[in-house]
Amino acid sequence: MGLALLVVIWLITFFSTYFFAAKTWYLPTGMSAATAGIDHQFAVTFLLMGIVFVLAQGALGLFVWRYRDQGAATRVQYSHGNTKLEVLWTTLTAIMFIGLNLMGSPIWAAERFAPAQAGAVPVEVTGMQFAWYFRYAGVDGKFGRTDPKLQDASAGNESAIGLDTTDPAAKDDVVTGTMYLPVNREVDLTLRAEDVIHSFFVPSMRFKQDAVPGLAIHMHFTPTQTGDYEIACAELCGLGHYKMHGMLHVVSQEDFDKWLAAREAEKQ
């Protein structure tokens, strides 16, 4: 029985670690400036936790086999513990855990404490059951007024977020259901939700943030590769949660300008 346990625990440990390490299913390739920092922190955490995992499960398997009851000959060590050992492993775990934490905090600070830099593209993201809308401020660089009374989701785009067209600042605002961003330029996001909480999740950008009704949450990220990336909703928002999905197209600055101009023209 001891041997059976040893084999099963060790096999479980081996396969679990193998599929992590082999990256058979792994973080999607990151395409944003934050990727390097986050992925590095993940790798360090994985390495440390992986070592503890293998050692702890390894010891568990080994001990149950090695110290199985083999009749009267088995000598039991009568001991109530060992204070030195307790102090040692308490200190070591504390250092490892708190150290990991301190290592990660500059990355967190860069992502969340500092606002977007000057020159970032302002984009407002609005979540509603079950779609994402993206608003661009237009040439004046200012978002116009919105009014809940004007909201009409069935009409889509500008109407979906209730844009008040009597506001001069709203005249050149563009609202779309697909997100376009220029590559290598930071985006200054404002996240909103109309009805319930949604979460703006772009795995390839290493980005996630809840959009909360009543709040305008400011966030930023910088795409570093052109391409098409999927946006998912990561907060349960109702029956269509699983299909609340959007696309992010990261394009060159030129193509971005062209696209925005075309949308402006369509509006007129």
Added chain:
Amino acid sequence: MATTAALHAHAPQGFIRKYIFSLDHKVIGLQYYFLALVAVFVGMALSLLMRIHMIWPTAVLPLIGEIKPETYLSLLTMHGTIMVFFVLTTAPQGGFGNYFLPIQIGAPDMAFPVLNMLSFWTTFVGFVVLIAAFFVSGGAPLHGWTGYTPLSALPSAGPGEQLGADLWITSIAIFCIASLMGALNFITTTLDLRAKGMSMMRMPLTCWAWFITAILGLLAFGVLLSAGILLLLDRNLGTSFYVPLVVVNGQIMAHKGGSPLLWQHLFWFFGHPEVYIAILPGMGVASQILSTFSRKPIFGYKAMVYAIMAIGLLGFMVWGHHMFMSGMSPYSAFAFSVMTMAIGVPSAIKTFNWLGTLYKGRIRFQTPMLFAIGFVSMFVSGGLSGPFLAQPVLDIPLHDTAFVVAHFHLIMGVAAIFGIFAATYYWFPKMFGRMMNETLGKVHFFATLIGTYCIFMPMHYLGLAAQPRRYSQFTEVAYLHRLIPLNEFITYVAIITVAAQFIFLFNLFWSMKKGAKASDNPWEATTLEWSTATPPPHDNFGGHTPVVNHGPYEYNVPGAPRDYIMQTDPVTAEAH
């Protein structure tokens, strides 16, 4: 405690007073246990339906028909709620705690037997109210077991959010009241009813775990109860605690100025201690069993006690780790993250001490021990994903993905269930006077160990690959398509693993009738429940009060005549 003594002068006769509205903590413990047993099979059935829908979204099932996405979310909500409240809070504490706390400390009953009975029947009503949500128009709510507002506050936000959601909140409120009554009883009993010689530091670790769990319950359930009442007010009386100005389906709602994050703070102030409420009793049981079947004193008894206390205390300071992506201040994320990492330390201490207990022991492999070893393995696996999720930077990719589902199922779900199984196999002889079948027990153990690892370990990979949780299908988001085969694997294993649980069910009921007769102390254990008759008489110790002379885990004491010294053995037996 004159009243307790008077109540227990002689056992009540008649079926109703003896088995239904019983004041005997042993009967009440069994009532809790069987309620949890029903609940866990309902909860498991719901999880199977979910897993089936995930990979065959259009399948038409016999009796049930086709599961719609909103039905999936109702199943999800009910599965989570049933499992957390009516299984993991009910069986380890209400069930085994009720049955064995008084016996292990040498008391004739709980301090307040009437309160004890009330608390069980209140829990029962809570369960009935919850299940009723399935049968009202609109069905069960779809807002998940965490019930985030405004989704859970707005009847028009989705199917199930009408009467079903009111019933859901009411059920939880009822459950909170029941748990508060239970908590008071456990605390008073532990403090006041210990037998002569049973100092706090001679209590078995199970008693410490039940005691600290009760304190957590007392502090946490009050908060959830208030939060739930505010939510009911928002839903039915037009207040706006949790709801700002919102537009649902083109309708402006009659709310203004509320804060959705308020609910999250209140919920998780309860929610994080709740996960310890679920797991601490399991830790106690694992410690007890590892020591008994290794024939060795528990390694670091004092460290274990302090670790339980530290976990209890820190458990109230980490709730914000569920909210790193919620829009809460990023500065507070930093503080919550440090506290969360700190709580990993006492958890690690416990693991090291369990390994230290096995080291140089003489291990016997009866089924309770197998599940205790499985508990340690699960606790390690589930615990080590914690430090990932405790770091706000890593929460960016991992929050609300299948990685979280993997983490909490291993550490809270499966580990606690292993604790319940271990406790069942361990105390069954005392409760029913017969042994459970060992062969069936071993088959059940290996099937469950391998099965649950195959179900929940791969969910980590799915989470890394960015599969969001609470998705009913993976058809709509293109990057999820390649994850479908792994999801199919999980579903197949889940079907097999759930099927294997019927081995346990069969063993349980068959052994009650046909199991081999158990002696008073079949495991050669030391704590007080093994020094009384099997099953214990109505007043637990047959008219005399035990006197405690030894610590709880005296195995293989040098110079002692046999390899264990019971807590009630005379003093001379001790070697030092």
